[in-house]
Structure formats: structure tokens, C-alpha cells
Amino acid sequence: MYSNFIENIKEVVKCYVSEKRFSHTLGVEKEAYSLGLIFMPEKAEKLQLTGVLHDITKDFKTEKQLELCKEYGINVDLDNLVPKLLHSKTGCEFAYRIFGEKVVDKEVYNGILYHTTGRENMTLFEALIYLADYIEETRTFEDCIKLRKYFYDSIKEAYSYEEKIEALRKTMVLSFDLTIKNLIDEGKRIDKDTINARNYFVSCKNVFKN
Numbered sequence: 230m231y232s233n234f235i236e237n238i239k240e241v242v243k244c245y246v247s248e249k250r251f252s253h254t255l256g257v258e259k260e261a262y263s264l265g266l267i268f269m270p271e272k273a274e275k276l277q278l279t280g281v282l283h284d285i286t287k288d289f290k291t292e293k294q295l296e297l298c299k300e301y302g303i304n305v306d307l308d309n310l311v312p313k314l315l316h317s318k319t320g321c322e323f324a325y326r327i328f329g330e331k332v333v334d335k336e337v338y339n340g341i342l343y344h345t346t347g348r349e350n351m352t353l354f355e356a357l358i359y360l361a362d363y364i365e366e367t368r369t370f371e372d373c374i375k376l377r378k379y380f381y382d383s384i385k386e387a388y389s390y391e392e393k394i395e396a397l398r399k400t401m402v403l404s405f406d407l408t409i410k411n412l413i414d415e416g417k418r419i420d421k422d423t424i425n426a427r428n429y430f431v432s433c434k435n436v437f438k439n
């Protein structure tokens with residue numbers, strides 16, 4: 230039943246993304262499901278679904294993204310525009326309008342919305358989508374390989390649930406550090422949600438508790 234449902238969703242997503250993006254989408258689908266089995270097995274399929282949907286508008290041109298933002302009433306700071314970040318803002322609403330609330334509920338919606346920047350007080354669900362996007366198997370960028378290895382090496386040595394969450398917390402810190410370092414090297418703007426997410430994972434010892 231569920232696999233038919235997912236296959237149908239994939240067929241729709243395929244209409245909006247390039248072949249390369251679709252391979253990445255399948256990678257995130259698989260990774261999100263695997264991470265779900267480790268941290269929240271009861272939501273593994275929902276994470277899989279969010280993985281399928283997360284980049285649905287990523288291949289739209291900036292003009293189209295901005296048109297969608299206008300249509301959806303999303304505020305965009307045109308002076309500090311970061312085109313790469315628009316797809317998470319448009320993607321959740323785009324998916325919601327196609328599939329409705331039964332498929333894209335608040336958790337799936339926010340999973341898509343925060344998968345690029347992260348945010349302070351991110352939920353475990355959001356963190357798993359964020360991480361799946363970073364470390365899925367088709368990613369070949371050096372930092373992605375480094376983060377994938379760091380996470381799976383740490384998780385191998387984590388036995389209790391608390392130890393697994395701690396391994397995830399440290400992995401999230403490393404991921405934001407790598408992202409922020411790259412943005413600095415490239416002279417690019419750092420979104421405030423990314424800075425807040427990094428600080429949250431650095432200083433909060435009770436992550437995912439609120």
C-alpha cells in the first residue's frame with residue numbers, strides 16, 4: 230500500500246526536477262528512511278516521503294521562485310537574495326498545494342521548509358531530513374563524504390538512544406561548521422537561521438526536547 234503511494238508521489242515529483250535532481254531525491258528518500266529507522270522508526274515512512282518531496286521546486290529558475298513567493302505571500306529580502314535558499318520556502322507550499330494536508334502535514338511541511346538552513350530548536354524530524362540531504366549516497370562533495378563518515382562512525386559506537394542523539398547532535402554541529410566555513414570562503418552571506426541552528430546544537434545539551 231505505502232510503496233504504491235510513494236511511487237505515485239515520485240511520478241509527480243519527477244515531472245518537476247531534472248534527472249540528476251531525481252537521483253539525488255531518491256538518495257535522500259533512502260537516507261531519510263534509514264535515519265528514521267535509527268531515531269524514530271514510527272516515522273521512517275513519513276521521513277521517506279519528505280525526502281521524496283524536499284527538492285520539488287529546486288530546479289525552478291529564480292524568476293519562477295520569486296513568482297511563487299509572491300503568489301504564496303512569502304516575504305523575500307531582495308537586497309540580500311540567496312537564490313539557493315528559495316526552493317525550501319517555495320517547495321513546502323508547492324507540495325502542499327498539489328498533495329494537500331493529508332500528505333503534507335505540518336511536520337512534512339516544516340521538514341521541507343528548514344532542510345536547507347536548519348533553525349534554532351529544530352525538531353528531530355527536521356534534523357533527519359537536513360542530514361539526509363547532506364549525506365545521501367549520491368553526494369560526492371568532500372564535505373558530504375566527511376560528514377557521512379563522521380556520522381556513521383559515531384553511530385556505530387553509540388548504543389543507547391541518548392548516545393545516538395549525542396552522535397547526531399555532534400554531527401549537526403559539524404555539518405553547520407562545514408557549511409558556514411564554505412560560505413565564508415566563498416564570501417557569501419550566512420542565513421541567520423543557519424547561525425542560530427549551529428549555536429543551538431553547540432550549546433543545547435537537551436536537543437529535540439522541546
Ligand SMILES: [Fe+2]
Binds near residue numbers: 253257283284362
Ligand atoms: Fe536536496
